[in-house]
Amino acid sequence: MTERVVKLQSSHVYKSFGDTTVLHDVSARVHANEVVALIGPSGAGKSTFLRCINNLQLIDSGCIEIDGELIGYRRAGEVLHPLPDADAARQRARIGMVFQNFNLFRHMTALANVAYAPIEVLGRSKADARAAARDLLAKVGLEGKEGHYPAQLSGGQQQRVAIARALAMDPTMILLDEPTSALDPELRQEVAAVIRSMAEHDRTMLMATHDIPLVRDIADWVIFMVEGRIVEEGPAGQVLNDPEHERTRQFLSKMSA
Numbered sequence: 471m472t473e474r475v476v477k478l479q480s481s482h483v484y485k486s487f488g489d490t491t492v493l494h495d496v497s498a499r500v501h502a503n504e505v506v507a508l509i510g511p512s513g514a515g516k517s518t519f520l521r522c523i524n525n526l527q528l529i530d531s532g533c534i535e536i537d538g539e540l541i542g543y544r545r546a547g548e549v550l551h552p553l554p555d556a557d558a559a560r561q562r563a564r565i566g567m568v569f570q571n572f573n574l575f576r577h578m579t580a581l582a583n584v585a586y587a588p589i590e591v592l593g594r595s596k597a598d599a600r601a602a603a604r605d606l607l608a609k610v611g612l613e614g615k616e617g618h619y620p621a622q623l624s625g626g627q628q629q630r631v632a633i634a635r636a637l638a639m640d641p642t643m644i645l646l647d648e649p650t651s652a653l654d655p656e657l658r659q660e661v662a663a664v665i666r667s668m669a670e671h672d673r674t675m676l677m678a679t680h681d682i683p684l685v686r687d688i689a690d691w692v693i694f695m696v697e698g699r700i701v702e703e704g705p706a707g708q709v710l711n712d713p714e715h716e717r718t719r720q721f722l723s724k725m726s727a
């Protein structure tokens with residue numbers, strides 16, 4: 471068995487909006503090259519946690535580290551200072567994010583969607599970025615669709631373009647927020663296969679999802695959250711089949727009802 475390397479470490483993370491504490495002492499680890507599923511009822515704080523990891527939102531206390539690098543802050547002695555905007559943006563660009571509704575540029579082809587950020591953000595040449603985009607589209611099974619606009623693609627294909635677009639920035643890890651919820655069951659399979667294969671190819675995938683069959687199919691590890699707290703985590707088979715906590719059991723039986 472290969473050694474599991476910690477990719478992301480969240481330690482005692484708190485996040486509030488006004489008087490509402492949305493993340494409450496969240497400590498978790500995500501290991502490299504695994505598919506990790508973040509599950510829990512609506513409002514549990516799953517999306518907020520992803521947004522904090524991606525540095526779209528700043529945590530109030532605790533810390534998040536990816537590959538040992540602090541997210542959102544820099545350390546000066548004992549004190550943490552929020553990163554300047556440019557550094558925060560650079561950090562964000564290295565963490566891929568894939569959303570429920572694909573968020574593709576509607577007026578651009580699949581190829582142009584994937585090549586856009588490497589050209590505009592990383593300053594790659596158009597030729598290089600387009601060649602890389604072509605390879606990435608092939609990797610997610612979209613060879614021949616390079617010239618298609620989002621409206622000419624199925625939901626599953628659009629989501630695969632969105633995954634290729636995240637990969638184009640050579641991200642250290644990819645966060646997915648409900649990646650299959652807008653898809654029909656057969657299209658979900660395509661996206662599930664792509665997410666799984668990315669983990670087989672040295673990518674770390676952390677996805678918030680209500681799609682328990684998806685979790686069962688492709689997740690290595692499951693983190694179950696309720697009301698901003700982690701209730702239970704463990705290997706996917708164990709959490710799904712033999713959860714330790716009553717709250718997890720109740721949630722899973724409701725989801726499969």
Ligand SMILES: Nc1ncnc2c1ncn2[C@@H]1O[C@H](COP(=O)(O)OP(=O)(O)OP(=O)(O)O)[C@@H](O)[C@H]1O
Nearest residue numbers: 487490492510511512513514515516517518519678
């Ligand atoms: N920008 C914000 N301002 C105020 N409250 C927010 C903000 N973002 C999230 N919240 C609140 O934080 C809580 C957690 O929301 P979040 O979207 O993270 O949960 P979730 O587990 O992803 O839910 P779902 O499964 O429905 O997507 C909710 O009560 C939500 O209303």
